[in-house]
Amino acid sequence: MSNVPSDLKYTKSHEWLRTLPDGTVEVGITDHAQHALGDLVFVEVPEAGRKLTAGEAFAVVESVKAASDVYSPVTGEVTASNAALASEPEAINSDSYGKGWLMRLRPAGASPPALLSAAEYEKLIAEEGG
């Protein structure tokens, strides 16, 4: 059974999003996603300063089974990325909502896009057979 913290927002493509006190957001992939990918061996994160549009691929996560793009849940500018993942990609497997974060970005525009609540995301992965 996947871990789906109730205080985060989610996407249909299995990213999570956490709003930080300073208004920026932190993004990673869900526990369900890391479980489906298997042991991660490489992660490519974006450069700070890169401007992203919601739905744009911003990172690549590569496991022993597959390499997958990760999509930005919101439009905005990257303020930081998790450089520690270069030497420790397995942090995504062990702590996908903590040390496994991929990037932080400052959202552009006021209206937040349509994201899933924890309950909605749990329903989605249950329907996907997860």
Added chain:
Amino acid sequence: MAFIPHTREDVEAMLAAIGVDSIEQLFDEIPANLRLSALAGVPEALSEMEIGRLMAERARLDGRPLCFIGAGAYEHHIPAAVWAIATRGEFYSAYTPYQAEASQGTLQLLYEYQTMMASLTDMAVSNASLYDGASAMGEACLMAVRANRKSRSRRILVPTTVHPHYRRAAAAVAGNQGLVFEELPYCTEEGCIPPGSLGRYDGQDITALVIQQPNFFGRLEDVDALCDWARARNILVIAVVNPTSLAVLKPPGQWGSQDANKGADIAVGEGQPLGVPLSSGGPYFGFMTARMEHVRQMPGRIVGRTVDVAGRAGFTLTLQAREQHIRRAKATSNICTNQGLLVTAATVYLSLMGPAGLERVAAASHARTRELVAALSRVAGVRRLFRGPVFHEEAIALDRPVAPVLEKLAARGIIGGLDLTEHYPELGPALLVCATETKTTADIERYAGALAECLREARAA
């Protein structure tokens, strides 16, 4: 003989199983305007007997000329053992077998090849080869765009001293992917890129700089200054190098004057000089090596050394998540193979020569070229075109159009070099000549004598 083992019944059974009427129908989703009904210019098939006779006649037309043309492909001595080994049944195959459980010998050979190329270029990692030097440069430009994440411009600076065919091939390979190639002019006195001329790009977003060493004219570029300029500006450096020359010249991994952070990012080149015959232009192979930080952006296959379940050393393809069968449309490249047979020959060649042998080939080629240019420069109406050092080819200027002179030389059984007029009209009548270790003093004197005669005839006409 049919090379497709399926009988008509097999094909019909398979089509019935998937509910399709004909093989043609499988391709319906490709729009008609993108499909060729026939290959223009490709004649009907010939029998083995007919093709054997045709090729023997064509080979006779080539004759046995004395060849002083280089310009990207070089006539070197190939020890007889090279192809005796490369064509053994264990290696000789129409398609490189990569299955680790069945192909340890092939994989070990490719691993040894990668080790040799990484050592020769002084770069951290090599792939298992690409199709040829020109397309390898195109792949290197695409790779640089993926690897240089500080740059968004996709602008690649390409000096006009880079082989004209390589520039065309790179544009063909990469041009439709939004890369912009900007040509850097060269100094017509020196035949090189003046590093000072790069100043006008300061402050601009440039993704990569291509540097060919020796350049197309055989001249040595100031690679340290060019590399320093690029690296100080987050511009990736793509080295295009001749593998033989690396036995005597500074390898791309050491380009630049700074101790830390020096060297090119990607090195590519044509592998033909390493044991592959000229054979009318191909097949050859391209090589590519890179800094370790760029390994996941490399195209092609990479063989790694590992251990099996019992802890025994073995070899297998590695980093395959870059490749098409895993990443589909987002693969780093559509190249999912290598030039296995040519790479086998090159690996055998390099192991037979060793570092000392390759250095002797390089030094002898350089000495022969100097002897050739000295002999030709004594001919009335001939002079050296550029000042400065060369490796094993050099441009010379003639006092009259080159093409008729080359025709007269050909009639005397001599291929006199490459006419530079088509690609570099600003140089006037100019000829690119090359001598490798295969040329003797008698060969060189024969050429110089014939050139003097041909020029006299041309003057008299």
